[in-house]
Amino acid sequence: MQNDILLAKHERLESARAELKTRFFGIDLMIDQVIDGLKSWYFFPDFQVRPVIINLWGMTGVGKSDLIKSLPELLGLEERFYSFDCGELGPKGIGSLKIILSNLMETGKGNMKPSILLFDEFQMMKSLGDEGQELSMPESRTVWQILDSGQVELFQNTGLEDIFGIPVIDLSNALIFVVGNLDEAFLDAKSQSSDLSPDLFYQRSKKINLSDIKRALSYRFRSEQIARLGNNHIIYPSLDSNAYKKIIAEELRKIKCWILDKVGIQVEFAESVNQWLFDEGVVPTQGVRPLKSTIRYAVEDKMSSLFFDAKNCGKSINRIGVDYFNSKLVASFYENDEKVEEKEYTATEKTIPLKSSKNDDQQAITAVHESGHAIVLMDLTGKIPNQLLSVSSESGVEGLLNFDSEYVLSPEMLKNRMAVLFGGFEAERLVFGIDKVTDGSSHDIESATELAMICIKRYGFGSELILFAISKEDFCHGIHSIEAIEDRVKEFLKNAQQQTVIILQREKRLLMEMAAILCDKxxxxxxxxxxxxxxxxxxxxxxxxxxxxxxxxESLLRKVEENRSTYEKIKPNLDLSAN
Incomplete structure (x- = not known):
């Protein structure tokens, strides 16, 4: 009998796994980790002495909360699922303790069936401020008690003990999901730009590991609190292009099914529509929400116009083909296989115009500037840019050079990075002349100078291994006199600039041809x-x-082999001298 129950549970769990993978795209690995992580609780909850805690971290809009909210339904445990928004916790405790009391406490008892708890937006429950100071969050203590032992004394120190006694809620056999956004762990997470490549951002986000997550948590929580979360941290990467394209296809499929069911007309979307929605709606740092909003205003809002025009064709329209071309949606109306009419509709576009060529002076300047950065980058590092843009949709940003940077920094890499930063300024000077260099290099110059100062002050890239204070207000155990390193910084900057000039003068033809294309494209x-x-x-x-x-x-391994070879050659002589 027990075996039959376990077998049925296994089949239901695997069915849930498969179903989740049809509902969510690009997170198959995360789904597997969640399902595998809850198996012990699902099969043997009575063996638990503490709650099972599974943490899910990632950026907004990647399906963390929705995934967990889908689980109880698929496992038939809706009545045992309790979801809490940690953004409601605070000095006033909006509903937090009241919800726990009403949902979890049986009349006069605290013995609970194995339950599933979701603490969503967990990053909002931080106990440390921006300066590392401790914050007062009395209402969060209940949550931390649950995460620790699962035992919660409801009316302790509240003045209600004489009336109710001290009833205890026992959640030691609970499954707890802690879900939150940790922008501190994700590079470029605060960018609102749709210019970023989803695939490049996805590859970067895949490199985030457990240490990165715990470091990010340390900015918000005390060490003992981080320890209570355990080590089962599931890290969501951002969505790649393939995931976004699957989401678009699925959303369009739903629209087609709805229209066919309600009005009996078959709608077919050309691939150009899918690509248009991708270009218009994908913002890699914001997940699926902007994309679904785009589909709503760009496609769904157009459907009523198509219906009315189909009725006014004078024929029994049963099929509509929708294509996209040059900021127009082109609808072809069919009666069976006969094309009756074709109509154009202005496509609603909010993002694409921002990313389109302006063919103006600003784009020409940006084309030269970004080409200069790119050429110096390739010459010094051998890296071809992942993205090279002369037009940007982001406010205050004219262009973009995106490439994979090193995770370590050396004096050689510092010089190369500064030379790349100077590439835009020197390219403008070479093409337009010194009197027509624009102010677009101000941030590059600032970044190069700041980077050199930090590396020499803190990383030992100067002539002496001395820790220098970052500023006079920085009361660390470092040398506060900066005069000793300013000459070294100037030398770094001057050498980098000279190197940049040599490269661009040598590659002037390439610079001109690349800028000419980016001037129009x-x-x-x-x-x-x-x-x-x-x-x-x-x-x-x-x-x-x-x-x-x-x-x-590779350098280490080669030097080891060289050292071994040298030692083997002198070893016979050493042995003879020893004798």
Missing amino acids: PSLTPEEVKKLVQQYGTEEINNAISKERIGYR
């Missing part, structure tokens, strides 16, 4: 950039992008 793909280098670049820059780069690991 808003972006270049890595493949297009590489083709330009091969066609217009010198032998030096072509060798740079094809050269094998030796990393620290």
Whole structure:
């Protein structure tokens, strides 16, 4: 009998796993981790002495909360599921303790069936302020008690003990999901730009590990609180292009099914519509919400116009084909296989116009500026940019150069990075002349100077291994005199600038041809950039992008082999001298 129950539970759990993978796209691995993580609780909850805690961290809109809210329904445990918004916790405790009392406490008892608890927006329950000071959050103590032992004394120290006694809620056999957004762990998380490549952002987010999550948590919570969360942290990456395209296809499928069911007309969306929605609606740092909003205003709001026009065609329209071309939605109305009419509708676009070519002076300046950055980057590092834009949809940003940067920094890498930063200024000077260089390099100059100062003050890149204070107000155990390092910083900056000038003068033809294309075209793909280098670049820059780069690991292993070989050669002589 017990075996039959366990077998039925296993089948239901695996069915839930499969169903979740049809509802959510791009998070199959996270679904597997959640399902595998709750197995012990699902099969043997009575063996637990403490709650099972599963933490889910990621950026907004990637399906963390929705995934957990779908689980109880699929497992048939809706009546045992309790969801709490930690954003409601605070000095006034909006509903927090009241919800726990009403939902979890049986009359006069605290013995609970194995329950599922969701603490959503957990980052809002922080106990440390921006300066590391402790915050008073009395109402959060109940939550931390639950996360610790599962035992909650409801009326302790409230003055109600004489009336109610001290009833205890026992949640030691509960399954608890802690869900939150941790922007501190995700690079570029605060960017609102739709210019970022979803795939590039996805690859970066995949590198985030448990140590990164705990470091991010340490900015919000005390060490003992982080310890109560345990070690089962599931890290959501951002969604890649493939996931977004699947979401678009699924949303359009739902629209088609709804229309067919309600009005009996079959709607077919061309692939151009899918790509248009992708370009218009995807903001990599914000997940699916902006995309679904785009589908609503760009497609759903147009459906009523299509219905009325279909009725006014004078024929029995039973099929509509929808295409996208040049900011227009083109609808073809069919009666069976006969095309009756074709009509154009202005496509509602809010993002695409911001990313389209302006063909003005600003785009020309940006084309030269970003081309300069890109050429110096390729020459010094061999890296071809992942993204190269002369038009940006982000307010206050004109262009974009995106590439994979190193996770370590050395004096050589520092010089290269500063030279890349100077590439925009020197490209403008080379093309337009010193009197027509624009103010677009101010942030580059500031970043290069600040980076050099920090590296020499803190990282030992100067001539002496001394810790310098970042500023006079920084009361650390460091040297506060900065005069000793200013000359070193100036030397770094001057050498980087000279290196930039040499590279751009050598690659002037490539600079001109690349800028000419970006002057009319808003972006270049890595493949297009590489083709330009091969066609217009010198032998030096072509060798740079094809050269094998030796990393620290390979360098170490080679030196170990050299050392061993040297030792083997002198070993016989050492043995003879010993005799």
